[in-house]
Amino acid sequence: MTDEAALPATGAVESTPKQEAADVVADLADDTRAGAVPAERMLIALDIDGTVLLEDDTLSPGVVEAVADAHIAGHEVMLATGRSWDSTHGIMRRLGIRPEYAVCSNGAVIMRRVGADDADEYELAHVETFDPxxxxxxxxxxxxxxxxxxxxxxxxxxxxxxxxxxxxxxxxxxxxxxxxxxxxxxxxxxxxxxxxxxxxxxxxxxxxxxxxxxxxxxxxxxxxxQGVDKSTALELVRGWLGIAPDRVLVMGDGRNDIEMMQWAVRNGGRAIAMHQGPPEVHAAAGEVGLSVTEGGVAAILRSL
Known part of the structure; x- marks a missing residue:
């Protein structure tokens, strides 16, 4: 009989060098960031002026990085704006996004990406007109x-x-x-x-x-x-993408964002008003974030 304590057989145990272990952890983190463990897909629609863009035409602090992280997590991040397509496309490039769709002209125009996920070519998907x-x-x-x-x-x-x-x-x-x-x-x-x-x-x-x-x-x-606004266009986009209504998040600061905010909240989604927006926009959203100068969009996206 031996004086040593009897241990159960556990098989061979192999020690991993510290650097190799650190590399494994880093790889796992990269896999998670790249979507190996994706969240349920969200449709995230952002206004441009006063939401992702300041009055001096600079981007809101942290928005580029936050949008990129949301995209990596598997979410569809797009713009819903009163701007024309040419102007909207330029902002998309500055943000580094190529969403499947873009809502322009306050919902009267919807553009659709053509080709692969990394393509930067778009075609007209839907347009509404009237006699002015x-x-x-x-x-x-x-x-x-x-x-x-x-x-x-x-x-x-x-x-x-x-x-x-x-x-x-x-x-x-x-x-x-x-x-x-x-x-x-x-x-x-x-x-x-x-x-x-x-x-x-x-x-x-x-x-x-x-x-x-x-x-x-x-x-x-x-x-x-008549009857056309950002919400009517976003409902079309949501249906085309097959995203559930309660997985919608919209952010804006202006009166032309009110309808899309009411639409999102009414259907179980979320709407965030930028802090500098007028009271009626705050009321429509129900949630108020930081101002555009404080990085309001980035703060919300990082919290998802």
């Missing part, structure tokens, strides 16, 4: 000196006067009467001498019932076809 004659005539009578711009179904933009806030690269200057020559998917009206409250009162007074509209922080009126 009546609304332009009505606004022209009440807003002397206003600046007008329309967007056609093919992305062509026509405008009446230059404005510093507009990116008019590739746009064509026309007379006011020529704005109504063709169906449009969007009308933009800017009246520098007016306030956003002036616009709210004007719209209520003249009754823009035949179109959808959103009023910006300044005297900026964005008009889309």
């Amino acid at each position: 004659t009546e609304v332009l005539t009505l606004l022209g009578e009440h807003l002397a000196g206003a600046h007008f711009l329309v967007e056609l179904a093919d992305g062509t933009r026509l405008f009446t006067d230059y404005l510093d806030d507009w990116n008019l690269e590739g746009a064509n200057k026309v007379t006011f009467a020529e704005l109504s020559d063709q169906p449009v998917c969007r009308v933009v009206v800017v009246a520098p001498e007016q306030t956003d409250q002036d616009f709210l009162e004007l719209v209520e007074r003249i009754g823009l019932t035949q179109v959808s509209y959103a009023i910006g922080w300044t005297a900026w009126l964005d008009i889309a076809p």
